[in-house]
Amino acid sequence: MPSSSSPTSRQSVVVLGATGSIGRSTLDVIRASDGAFVPFALSAHGRLEELLAAAIQYRPRYIVASDEALAAKFDWSQLPAETKLLTGTSGLQEVSSHQEADIVVSAIVGRAGLEGTFAAIAAGKRVALANKETLVVAGHLATQMAAESGAEILPVDSEHSAIFQALKSGRNSDVKRVILTASGGPFRKFSPEQLLKVTAEEALDHPTWKMGPKITVDSATMMNKALEIIEAKWLFDLSVEQIEVVVHPQSIVHSLVEFVDGSVVAQMSPPDMRMPIQLAMTYPQRTECPAKALDMTQAFSLEFEPPDYERFPALKLGKEVVQRGGTTGAVLNAANEVAVQRFLEGKIRFVDIYRVCRAILDEHPFELSPDLNRLLELDAWAREESDKWITCCLQQAKDQACSNT
Numbered sequence: 001m002p003s004s005s006s007p008t009s010r011q012s013v014v015v016l017g018a019t020g021s022i023g024r025s026t027l028d029v030i031r032a033s034d035g036a037f038v039p040f041a042l043s044a045h046g047r048l049e050e051l052l053a054a055a056i057q058y059r060p061r062y063i064v065a066s067d068e069a070l071a072a073k074f075d076w077s078q079l080p081a082e083t084k085l086l087t088g089t090s091g092l093q094e095v096s097s098h099q100e101a102d103i104v105v106s107a108i109v110g111r112a113g114l115e116g117t118f119a120a121i122a123a124g125k126r127v128a129l130a131n132k133e134t135l136v137v138a139g140h141l142a143t144q145m146a147a148e149s150g151a152e153i154l155p156v157d158s159e160h161s162a163i164f165q166a167l168k169s170g171r172n173s174d175v176k177r178v179i180l181t182a183s184g185g186p187f188r189k190f191s192p193e194q195l196l197k198v199t200a201e202e203a204l205d206h207p208t209w210k211m212g213p214k215i216t217v218d219s220a221t222m223m224n225k226a227l228e229i230i231e232a233k234w235l236f237d238l239s240v241e242q243i244e245v246v247v248h249p250q251s252i253v254h255s256l257v258e259f260v261d262g263s264v265v266a267q268m269s270p271p272d273m274r275m276p277i278q279l280a281m282t283y284p285q286r287t288e289c290p291a292k293a294l295d296m297t298q299a300f301s302l303e304f305e306p307p308d309y310e311r312f313p314a315l316k317l318g319k320e321v322v323q324r325g326g327t328t329g330a331v332l333n334a335a336n337e338v339a340v341q342r343f344l345e346g347k348i349r350f351v352d353i354y355r356v357c358r359a360i361l362d363e364h365p366f367e368l369s370p371d372l373n374r375l376l377e378l379d380a381w382a383r384e385e386s387d388k389w390i391t392c393c394l395q396q397a398k399d400q401a402c403s404n405t
């Protein structure tokens with residue numbers, strides 16, 4: 001069979017978060033697939049004009065406007081007759097578990113991605129998972145449910161896609177460790193003093209990837225790599241000792257796997273998410289991709305350096321959460337989502353993002369075996385506590401106590 005062959009039958013694709021960075025790249029992949037993939041349902045939250053335009057272009061069976069209040073005010077008169085409008089979380093769940101949906105691309109950002117992803121897992125779908133927060137918050141429940149339902153969780157996150165590919169070189173029992181690459185973000189070379197003053201605009205200027213604002217700030221704090229350590233644990237059933245991080249500023253080597261014989265297998269491609277998105281959809285097949293391949297006729301260099309845990313303390317939280325488990329992932333994720341948002345609003349400093357996460361993790365009522373309801377309760381609790389902590393810190397800053405630390 002030629003390597004550029006398309007999947008044998010048409011696959012109906014649900015794109016949760018179709019208006020985001022991953023969502024738009026997914027639509028590119030679908031467009032380039034020559035009909036091998038067809039959009040079955042598309043969701044959006046705030047960008048309803050874009051959702052409507054996509055409905056007119058792709059004529060999916062469903063669109064989901066997840067913000068019910070916004071959806072109620074929007075003019076849907078141009079919606080094609082064959083496309084049905086659903087709203088809210090129940091709409092996300094309905095399309096993700098629909099019997100005619102083959103693949104669910106989970107590309108909503110943050111905890112908001114959980115309900116749709118869990119519905120897809122429960123229904124036994126192929127889940128092309130970009131929403132790493134599902135595994136950070138509830139990795140033990142998601143993987144257990146997938147084992148029961150027969151759902152396949154295929155990584156979209158570039159590092160995890162690389163590990164998934166490199167693991168094919170040997171037996172899982174012969175893996176010594178996986179090494180996640182990190183770009184180091186825009187502040188890789190900044191001093192602690194410089195980090196005190198960085199702006200949201202600077203944090204949003206990622207050196208190698210164009211992504212949504214939340215993950216871009218996570219890359220700048222290196223919280224993204226902490227979340228990816230947790231994600232790797234659940235995707236590949238690894239112990240904390242088996243996960244390492246190396247800084248690789250070019251974002252060409254997407255990650256590496258070291259086997260017990262000392263051989264290290266890496267996956268390389270230019271930084272373009274369409275490649276891992278497509279692979280998660282076509283696997284085990286590989287097909288031609290709209291993303292460019294590496295040009296090995298040109299000179300280029302690859303650098304690697306150890307991460308600096310002092311300047312980027314958020315990175316330590318990944319291993320801590322893998323070690324402690326239980327409720328820590330849900331609490332860390334919620335505190336981080338709030339802190340990133342407040343940083344983007346100019347309410348707290350860049351360095352305060354870690355401080356909020358540390359404080360809320362330390363004060364939370366730890367439990368070892370929470371169910372999903374309890375995790376979502378703690379998510380809400382951690383959001384409230386994070387905002388209280390920030391308010392208190394801002395109050396103290398007025399007396400210099402916060403800004404001098």
Ligand SMILES: NC(=O)C1=CN([C@@H]2O[C@H](COP(=O)(O)OP(=O)(O)OC[C@H]3O[C@@H](n4cnc5c(N)ncnc54)[C@H](OP(=O)(O)O)[C@@H]3O)[C@@H](O)[C@H]2O)C=CC1
Pocket residue numbers: 016017018019020021022023043044045046047048066106107108109110112113130131132133156157158209210211212213214215273
């Ligand atoms: N971008 C990337 O290259 C990578 C992203 N990821 C992960 O993929 C996920 C998406 O990231 P990215 O595409 O960058 O993010 P974006 O911010 O670009 O897009 C987020 C998407 O989620 C939707 N959304 C936002 N809030 C809600 C909500 N409360 N309920 C339902 N939908 C909502 C948005 O809708 P709308 O725009 O209409 O408001 C949008 O479609 C994240 O989990 C991220 O960590 C992982 C690896 C790489």
Ligand SMILES: CC(=O)[C@@H](O)[C@H](O)COP(=O)(O)O
Pocket residue numbers: 157158159181182183184185209215218219220222224225273
């Ligand atoms: C594209 C992707 O997978 C992102 O998660 C990316 O890795 C972020 O870059 P950092 O390595 O800077 O976190």
Ligand SMILES: [Mn+2]
Pocket residue numbers: 157158159228
């Ligand atoms: Mn990544």
